[in-house]
Amino acid sequence: MKIKEAKFLKSSANYEKCPPANLPEVAFIGRSNVGKSSLINMLTGIKNMAKTSSTPGKTQLINHFIVDDKWYLVDLPGYGFAKVPLSEKAKWEKMTWDYLLNRVNLMYVFVLIDMRIPPQKIDLDFVKKLGQSDIPIKIIFTKADKVKTLEGQKNINAFREALTADWAIIPEYFITSAERRTGKVELLGLLGEIFEADI
Ligand SMILES: Nc1nc2c(ncn2[C@@H]2O[C@H](COP(=O)(O)OP(=O)(O)OP(=O)(O)O)[C@@H](O)[C@H]2O)c(=O)[nH]1
Numbered sequence: 645m646k647i648k649e650a651k652f653l654k655s656s657a658n659y660e661k662c663p664p665a666n667l668p669e670v671a672f673i674g675r676s677n678v679g680k681s682s683l684i685n686m687l688t689g690i691k692n693m694a695k696t697s698s699t700p701g702k703t704q705l706i707n708h709f710i711v712d713d714k715w716y717l718v719d720l721p722g723y724g725f726a727k728v729p730l731s732e733k734a735k736w737e738k739m740t741w742d743y744l745l746n747r748v749n750l751m752y753v754f755v756l757i758d759m760r761i762p763p764q765k766i767d768l769d770f771v772k773k774l775g776q777s778d779i780p781i782k783i784i785f786t787k788a789d790k791v792k793t794l795e796g797q798k799n800i801n802a803f804r805e806a807l808t809a810d811w812a813i814i815p816e817y818f819i820t821s822a823e824r825r826t827g828k829v830e831l832l833g834l835l836g837e838i839f840e841a842d843i
């Protein structure tokens with residue numbers, strides 16, 4: 645699919661305050677700094693639409709972007725940012741899981757995984773919980789430009805191997821670089837399948 649127009653709609657502190665669930669949406673989640681906001685900008689082709697930062701913890705609310713007046717892209721805060729106080733972490737966790745478990749128009753969650761590093765427990769646990777909650781997911785490996793191809797592939801294989809413990813069918817995955825626009829065509833194709841089938 646082609647995205648003609650995308651614009652920021654709203655930041656919400658909890659799922660009850662999100663825009664009406666009258667259009668379908670996909671959400672981007674993953675560890676702090678993994679590249680969620682950058683990927684959203686890469687997909688829409690609008691450089692600073694979702695705010696990015698080299699400092700983890702930039703995105704703190706549920707951010708809705710509306711695409712072609714037909715569907716929403718949702719940028720979520722990252723998990724696993726060590727420097728956040730425990731009370732903040734608990735707040736984040738409640739906000740995110742309330743959203744993930746209750747948002748009725750949520751079609752897919754895209755879980756972003758940094759392909760520069762071997763599988764991390766925090767990511768595997770998060771993906772496992774999504775599976776146990778029957779939330780449909782796709783895996784998106786990020787920062788492909790920052791890792792040697794063989795090493796990146798090794799990390800991806802190890803992650804997929806780790807998923808076999810909990811998943812009968814491993815979720816589909818994509819390799820991306822927001823820097824080089826790697827995976828853009830493939831992801832837009834996927835979004836086309838998700839939304840054009842639904843609309
Ligand atoms: N080289 C490279 N850098 C990237 C890529 N994607 C993101 N970055 C950089 O990684 C940092 C974090 O990117 P963000 O998009 O803000 O990450 P985020 O997951 O939204 O982070 P939080 O909102 O803090 O959870 C920024 O400095 C980006 O420029 C990529 O594909 N390649």
Ligand SMILES: [Mg+2]
Binds near residue numbers: 680695702721
């Ligand atoms: Mg962000």
